[in-house]
Amino acid sequence: MMRKFGFLLAGLIMTMGSAHAQQIGVVASLEPSIDGTPPGQASRPLAVGVNVIANERIVSSPNGRGQLLFSDQTTLTIAPNSEVVLDTFVYDPDRDAGEIAVTLGKGALRFIGGRITKKTDGIIRTSNATIGVRGGIVLVELLAAGVRVILLAGEYVCVEGGTGRHCASRPGAILTEEGYQGVIGPEVLADLLRRLDGEDDPDPTQNRFSAGAESVGPAEKGSLSTTGEEREEIIVENDIRESIFDDRTIGRGAMGLEPEPVFDPEITPQLRPMGILVMEPTGCTAECQ
Amino acid sequence: MTRFVFNRLFLAGFAAFVSLLPLDALAQANGDLRADRDAALQRMIADPTDRDAMLAHASASIRLREFEPAVSTLERVLDQYPGEVGARLDLAIAYFALGAYPVADHHFAILQDVSGLPSETQRTIAQYRQAIAERTAPSGFSGNVAVGVAYSTNATLRSDSPTVFSLGVPLTRAPGVGSDGDVGGLVSARVEHRYDMNSPNGDTWFTELGFEALHFVDKRDGDFDGIFLRTGPSLSLDQFAFGPKLRPFVELDTIFTGGDWLYSTAGVGVQFSDTLTSDWSIYGSFRSGYRWHELTDADGPVQRAVAGVIYRPTRDFKIRLSGLAALDNSQSDAVANLELGGRIGADYDFDAGLAFAERKWRVSAYGQILDRSFLDPDAAVDPTRERDDLDIRVGSSLTAHFVEGFYVKAALDWLSRQSNIPQFEGDELLISLSVGLDF
Numbered sequence: 001m002m003r004k005f006g007f008l009l010a011g012l013i014m015t016m017g018s019a020h021a022q023q024i025g026v027v028a029s030l031e032p033s034i035d036g037t038p039p040g041q042a043s044r045p046l047a048v049g050v051n052v053i054a055n056e057r058i059v060s061s062p063n064g065r066g067q068l069l070f071s072d073q074t075t076l077t078i079a080p081n082s083e084v085v086l087d088t089f090v091y092d093p094d095r096d097a098g099e100i101a102v103t104l105g106k107g108a109l110r111f112i113g114g115r116i117t118k119k120t121d122g123i124i125r126t127s128n129a130t131i132g133v134r135g136g137i138v139l140v141e142l143l144a145a146g147v148r149v150i151l152l153a154g155e156y157v158c159v160e161g162g163t164g165r166h167c168a169s170r171p172g173a174i175l176t177e178e179g180y181q182g183v184i185g186p187e188v189l190a191d192l193l194r195r196l197d198g199e200d201d202p203d204p205t206q207n208r209f210s211a212g213a214e215s216v217g218p219a220e221k222g223s224l225s226t227t228g229e230e231r232e233e234i235i236v237e238n239d240i241r242e243s244i245f246d247d248r249t250i251g252r253g254a255m256g257l258e259p260e261p262v263f264d265p266e267i268t269p270q271l272r273p274m275g276i277l278v279m280e281p282t283g284c285t286a287e288c289q
Numbered sequence: 290m291t292r293f294v295f296n297r298l299f300l301a302g303f304a305a306f307v308s309l310l311p312l313d314a315l316a317q318a319n320g321d322l323r324a325d326r327d328a329a330l331q332r333m334i335a336d337p338t339d340r341d342a343m344l345a346h347a348s349a350s351i352r353l354r355e356f357e358p359a360v361s362t363l364e365r366v367l368d369q370y371p372g373e374v375g376a377r378l379d380l381a382i383a384y385f386a387l388g389a390y391p392v393a394d395h396h397f398a399i400l401q402d403v404s405g406l407p408s409e410t411q412r413t414i415a416q417y418r419q420a421i422a423e424r425t426a427p428s429g430f431s432g433n434v435a436v437g438v439a440y441s442t443n444a445t446l447r448s449d450s451p452t453v454f455s456l457g458v459p460l461t462r463a464p465g466v467g468s469d470g471d472v473g474g475l476v477s478a479r480v481e482h483r484y485d486m487n488s489p490n491g492d493t494w495f496t497e498l499g500f501e502a503l504h505f506v507d508k509r510d511g512d513f514d515g516i517f518l519r520t521g522p523s524l525s526l527d528q529f530a531f532g533p534k535l536r537p538f539v540e541l542d543t544i545f546t547g548g549d550w551l552y553s554t555a556g557v558g559v560q561f562s563d564t565l566t567s568d569w570s571i572y573g574s575f576r577s578g579y580r581w582h583e584l585t586d587a588d589g590p591v592q593r594a595v596a597g598v599i600y601r602p603t604r605d606f607k608i609r610l611s612g613l614a615a616l617d618n619s620q621s622d623a624v625a626n627l628e629l630g631g632r633i634g635a636d637y638d639f640d641a642g643l644a645f646a647e648r649k650w651r652v653s654a655y656g657q658i659l660d661r662s663f664l665d666p667d668a669a670v671d672p673t674r675e676r677d678d679l680d681i682r683v684g685s686s687l688t689a690h691f692v693e694g695f696y697v698k699a700a701l702d703w704l705s706r707q708s709n710i711p712q713f714e715g716d717e718l719l720i721s722l723s724v725g726l727d728f
Contacts, residue, residue, distance in 0.1 A: 114358070173489050204405035
């Protein structure tokens with residue numbers, strides 16, 4: 001009960017505005033600068049390590065971009081010439097649950113979901129659409145024609161706008177207010193990522209960071225969801241084995257589903273009485289019957 | 290008595306296999322990793338430029354197979370150190386693990402254009418890009434082939450029961466016509482075709498064609514050949530990528546045994562699967578069809594239903610528990626039967642410690658029990674009673690993966706059948722060793 005009360009109180013405080021402004025995240029990187037405007041206060045240049053608060057408006061210059069890190073591990077990357085308002089962030093680490101919502105006024109952003117979006121949709125609002133992200137990583141871009149959303153990974157993304165609600169779950173899917181538009185091409189993706197991340201300039205002499213991801217080899221089958229789920233391809237395989245590759249087949253251990261080849265008179269006719277077996281009366285016919 | 294003891298020894302062995310798996314240690318290790326990751330997160334929030342904290346967070350996340358937080362941190366590393374090749378490689382692989390192939394390929398492509406990378410790294414990048422190209426192709430084939438040798442203790446498929454019933458009369462089997470062992474060769478091939486239906490949920494039309502054969506050197510009674518074809522779309526039932534899937538299908542199969550064409554079946558059915566959580570999945574299938582027998586007048590409809598649950602406490606270990614009900618409504622009393630059974634199996638993937646092994650090795654074990662009740666007495670055998678079998682089957686295997694998709698598999702399967710009509714009782718131990726290729 002106390003925990004629930006605390007959770008509700010935290011949520012209330014974090015959405016009450018400047019009078020009780022709470023830090024909800026931190027500026028994790030920026031290049032070269034972005035500005036933040038807390039509600040009811042003057043604009044301020046943000047720096048790495050500075051806290052951001054609920055309802056703060058983040059604005060990037062035509063060459064400025066930055067990344068915000070929230071306590072549930074949600075990460076928001078803001079592209080140049082963009083404007084984002086941090087509407088809501090509520091997170092209860094004990095329950096591993098909460099709520100997050102931002103508004104994209106212009107430009108583009110990358111949203112990498114944290115613990116909150118494993119259980120509830122992260123919300124990104126635009127002037128004409130509401131985007132819901134579940135356990136996922138999305139790119140959102142405001143174009144003259146409307147919003148363009150690209151699902152990079154995760155359970156799903158939905159766009160709700162003038163033509164209803166449209167959802168996609170395949171990686172690379174493009175959604176607009178009009179619905180599914182296919183899978184993004186490499187050039188379009190590269191252009192958008194360059195806006196978010198800057199020019200890519202890998203230096204082969206800089207190779208000091210290794211988190212050990214190569215344990216996931218290219219031959220590893222299947223992918224994991226952002227919540228650790230794994231599609232069971234083998235279900236299909238075993239089910240088929242159960243359907244026809246019966247007991248006799250190389251002994252793979254599938255269930256016997258058909259009349260058994262092994263010892264079955266239908267399948268091994270030579271076993272049938274009067275067949276090739278040489279039979280002798282047992283002499284105990286009456287008792288044995 | 291011997292069989293009774295043997296059954297229990299095998300089941301005890303299976304239980305021992307499961308109990309020996311280091312589940313407690315794995316759970317403890319995961320708990321420690323989560324604590325490390327959460328501590329690193331707090332350090333990053335306190336100081337987002339703390340490089341050690343970022344490395345600790347990304348490393349722990351990857352070891353936990355939680356790639357989304359790893360991506361989050363690695364994106365930030367690249368923001369702060371845009372020239373860092375190792376971080377970009379980690380990021381690309383993390384996206385790859387999440388199935389985010391377009392963005393993974395974007396980062397691999399950037400790395401591939403970098404001159405001066407070690408040849409080993411270049412080769413690794415090329416392998417990932419090749420895998421991505423295959424997985425994102427609108428249409429593609431995959432599968433495996435295997436050849437091997439096998440030894441069966443009962444290649445003749447015969448009972449050793451001394452008594453044989455004919456027309457309800459017990460007779461004594463002549464000596465020397467029971468089970469007999471033999472060495473044989475086995476071949477299997479499986480081809481899968483996936484067609485991308487270009488739906489927002491990644492639905493695919495999935496077709497499988499398979500063939501398996503086992504032929505003995507001398508004892509031809511136990512020879513087996515089977516071919517199957519199954520095709521149908523895998524459809525999402527909601528918007529979740531890892532949510533429930535339904536697959537209606539059409540299936541054809543044909544079976545040869547002992548050199549004779551035994552039967553063919555045509556049917557339709559539906560498969561269902563859903564990953565409920567990272568630990569639990571459920572699945573099921575139902576098929577209804579018609580079977581034509583070639584050797585006898587035993588044609589008739591067949592139905593089969595399978596339902597199961599999978600528990601996966603770690604990415605490398607899973608337990609599968611399933612139940613089965615199957616009805617063969619053949620017009621022949623000797624064939625028509627109802628089967629009810631259950632099966633438990635476990636797979637454990639482990640690192641073999643070989644640098645050239647491109648996938649983890651897998652050790653598997655299973656046990657199953659199946660009751661088969663024939664619907665009517667077979668007058669040719671015993672007109673007074675219906676046959677009732679109980680099959681107990683256990684087995685284990687080791688699949689050792691090497692390079693370029695090649696693997697070696699050693700398997701051991703043991704079947705014991707008990708029946709109320711003694712001539713249908715028997716057992717068989719099948720040992721096989723095969724070499725295969727995944728493609």
